[in-house]
Amino acid sequence: MSTKILVLENTEGISELLNISLSRDYDVLMAANGEDALRIIQESNPPLVIFDINVPDMDGIEFLCKVKKQSPQTEVITIAGTDCMNLGVTSLRYEASDFIMKPVTSISLEVALDRAERKIAIKKRLSPATGDMSSSMISTERVSIAKQIISSLSENQSKSPAMDTGLVSGIVSLHTRNGLILSTSDAHKKIFGNMEGKKSWGIYKRGSIKPESCPATLAFKQKISQIKDLIVFTKKGEEIEASVFAAPLINNNDQTDLVFEIITLS
Numbered sequence: 001m002s003t004k005i006l007v008l009e010n011t012e013g014i015s016e017l018l019n020i021s022l023s024r025d026y027d028v029l030m031a032a033n034g035e036d037a038l039r040i041i042q043e044s045n046p047p048l049v050i051f052d053i054n055v056p057d058m059d060g061i062e063f064l065c066k067v068k069k070q071s072p073q074t075e076v077i078t079i080a081g082t083d084c085m086n087l088g089v090t091s092l093r094y095e096a097s098d099f100i101m102k103p104v105t106s107i108s109l110e111v112a113l114d115r116a117e118r119k120i121a122i123k124k125r126l127s128p129a130t131g132d133m134s135s136s137m138i139s140t141e142r143v144s145i146a147k148q149i150i151s152s153l154s155e156n157q158s159k160s161p162a163m164d165t166g167l168v169s170g171i172v173s174l175h176t177r178n179g180l181i182l183s184t185s186d187a188h189k190k191i192f193g194n195m196e197g198k199k200s201w202g203i204y205k206r207g208s209i210k211p212e213s214c215p216a217t218l219a220f221k222q223k224i225s226q227i228k229d230l231i232v233f234t235k236k237g238e239e240i241e242a243s244v245f246a247a248p249l250i251n252n253n254d255q256t257d258l259v260f261e262i263i264t265l266s
Contacts, residue, residue: 002027004046008037008063009079010056014104018050021109034058034066041071047120048113053080053087053099060087061094068095075116079104092227092245115262119247171263175200175216175246177256188263193235200261205231205239215246219259223248232263240265 005026009015015030022028029046031037034055041049049067053060060078067076078099080088088099097119098112171191174183181195181202188195192203201214208231211217215226226246231239243264248256 003048004029004044005048005050006031006037006040006044006046008034008049008051008055010052010054014052014079014102017104018109021106022050032056034063037063038066038070041067041074045071045074047074048116049074049076051076051078053078053084053091060084061090064091064094064096073120075119077112077116095225171265173261173263175220175259175261177220177258179211179217182258191234191265192232203232205233215244216259216261219246219248220256223250223254223256232265 003026005022006029007015007018007022008031009018010032019028019030026048029040029044031040031051034057037049037051040046051060051063055063064076064078067074075097076091076095078088078091078096079102080091080099081102085101088101091099097116100108100112171187172185173181173188173195176182179200181198181200184192184195195202199211200216201209201211204214212221215228215230218226225248226244228244228246230242230244232242232244233239245262245264247260247262249258249260250256
């Protein structure tokens with residue numbers, strides 16, 4: 001059975017493009033406006049939603065917040081024109097998985113969907129249902145599964161659509177609440193060296209960020225995903241602009257066990 005994906009886009013050309021492009025791999029559900037989309041989410045629970053930030057009947061960020069409140073596990077991708085780019089960036093801070101700038105291209109769409117699907121896979125495999133989470137201690141099984149995911153990302157890196165754009169994919173690391181890097185993908189090691197066992201903020205340009213404000217630390221403290229644009233410091237001594245996404249993994253005692261960090265280099 002195909003994965004369901006809900007599309008809310010009122011620009012006729014883009015709407016048609018999305019419908020045709022996505023129908024090959026997904027069961028596409030089309031919504032006319034925000035209220036219609038929320039009703040479809042309630043009835044069909046699609047794991048993926050793509051919507052234009054200019055929602056006809058409500059504020060785009062308001063719509064995003066309602067989607068995440070109604071269905072926290074749903075991954076949401078926003079579409080924004082150059083005149084609304086600030087709203088696209090803001091949507092990331094309200095738990096959007098990604099945002100695509102207009103005009104929408106097949107490559108940008110594939111990259112955004114690939115990232116969203118990776119996050120869905122991580123959430124499924126790290127669901128509290130995978131182990132007994134009767135205490136707030138980190139589950140050995142959850143750590144094991146997280147490391148397996150990082151290993152899988154390393155093995156499948158070359159298959160990612162992001163590789164076609166010249167971006168390095170699979171720059172992933174796993175962090176503990178003590179501010180240490182527990183495990184990293186091969187791509188992470190290639191760029192930063194072996195950072196396992198070192199401080200979570202060790203890859204950032206020296207003096208550019210305080211330990212308490214690094215994305216992984218904030219994700220633990222606030223129990224919500226963090227998006228930051230920072231300067232990273234590679235093992236070759238290069239300073240590169242990067243977008244850092246840190247996602248907390250919360251057990252059913254409402255405690256954060258670990259944090260996944262995904263880096264996209266500019």
